[in-house]
Amino acid sequence: MKFSRTILSATAVVVAASALGTVASSKTTSASAAYYTAAQATSGQKEYATECASCHGVKLEGVKAPALAGEGMAGSQSVADIYYFMQQQMPAGAPGSLSAAKYASIMAYILKKNGHPAGKVMLTAASVKKITAKI
Numbered sequence: 389m390k391f392s393r394t395i396l397s398a399t400a401v402v403v404a405a406s407a408l409g410t411v412a413s414s415k416t417t418s419a420s421a422a423y424y425t426a427a428q429a430t431s432g433q434k435e436y437a438t439e440c441a442s443c444h445g446v447k448l449e450g451v452k453a454p455a456l457a458g459e460g461m462a463g464s465q466s467v468a469d470i471y472y473f474m475q476q477q478m479p480a481g482a483p484g485s486l487s488a489a490k491y492a493s494i495m496a497y498i499l500k501k502n503g504h505p506a507g508k509v510m511l512t513a514a515s516v517k518k519i520t521a522k523i
């Protein structure tokens with residue numbers, strides 16, 4: 389099960405996360421497009437803190453729920469699939485309760501924390517569905 393696997397590897401993720409920082413950003417600058425704006429990620433950080441951090445951790449490290457950044461997350465699923473799951477199922481207890489704009493900005497923040505660069509075009513519910521690249 390995904391949840392227990394993530395918990396078991398949580399220590400490894402914490403250890404790897406600090407090392408990953410520089411590697412992930414140099415890796416993604418060449419490989420990944422800019423999917424979101426910096427302003428979006430900033431508002432996404434606030435939404436995330438209110439709606440998601442209680443379970444997923446302030447640093448996306450995973451507390452009562454899987455980590456959303458770091459080794460367990462990177463390369464695991466497409467950005468489109470993660471977004472789809474999140475807007476259908478999250479926040480657990482109130483699925484689908486946020487606006488499309490809030491889901492998009494939270495996704496922008498999650499992309500940022502997984503080493504993706506900010507750019508000039510906003511992430512939207514329509515654009516995110518086309519991102520078949522792994523996070």
Ligand code: HEC
Pocket residue numbers: 390391436439440441442443444452453454455456470473474478479480481494
């Ligand atoms: C009440 C606790 C809780 C809250 C609040 C919550 N989640 Fe979750 N989340 C979970 C649990 C538990 C899972 C694992 C569910 C599963 O695997 O079926 C999960 C899974 C996920 C996943 C899939 C992770 C993976 O590895 O596939 C994503 C993405 C996610 N949540 C995003 C969010 C976002 C974004 C928010 C805020 C809008 C949020 N969650 C709020 C409990 C929560």
